[in-house]
Ligand SMILES: Nc1nc2c(ncn2[C@@H]2O[C@H](COP(=O)(O)OP(=O)(O)O)[C@@H](O)[C@H]2O)c(=O)[nH]1
């Protein structure tokens with residue numbers, strides 16, 4: 001990541017907790033968070049090395065509630081399940097609805113319920129994969145808890161991160177949530193089948209993603225009718 005990018009990320013993080021009651025409490029919250037993030041990063045790099053040693057390609061899929069994460073993973077799994085052995089980990093505060101939806105497309109799934117936590121962290125992933133025979137898989141997809149904010153605090157040790165938004169969230173959604181776009185490899189703008197009805201300015205969304213992160217690959221998709229899902233699979237290198 002470029003230096004100025006890192007500076008901007010720290011600037012955004014420094015805004016956190018600014019309204020807590022006293023400077024002392026704020027300093028302690030900020031420094032504890034930094035410590036937690038550092039430990040998370042150390043575990044994430046161990047996870048990545050472990051997955052790589054089994055030649056497993058891994059993807060962290062983040063995005064707002066309802067953007068189409070589960071639907072896109074289902075479409076990918078449907079197309080790849082005859083060629084690859086796939087494990088999907090789904091994070092949600094409660095239920096195993098998404099894991100069941102994806103399992104219907106013939107992939108092994110594990111649902112993690114996080115309670116009040118708004119993102120998965122490396123420890124969640126470690127707890128799952130330490131009990132798995134990793135020789136049995138070629139691909140790992142992780143559907144993170146739905147939102148565009150918290151997952152930026154925790155990397156999971158995957159090879160790539162994919163951020164999904166949909167045009168129903170409005171054309172300002174990328175501009176307003178830069179963090180995950182800075183930290184992702186691929187940005188998907190989903191539900192383009194609804195373009196005529198909503199009149200969303202999709203060009204602006206594509207442009208915003210590129211301004212925020214010039215290295216990000218941007219793709220427009222419709223998980224509903226399959227538009228550009230094959231292109232997404234090739235962008236993922238699969
Ligand atoms: N019209 C349309 N609906 C979609 C598309 N992708 C997902 N949906 C619908 O949007 C809702 C939320 O999708 P889901 O995959 O559960 O979103 P998630 O919360 O990000 O996992 C579901 O009713 C999907 O069927 C799309 O490309 N077009």
Ligand SMILES: [Mg+2]
Nearest residue numbers: 069070098143
């Ligand atoms: Mg989902």
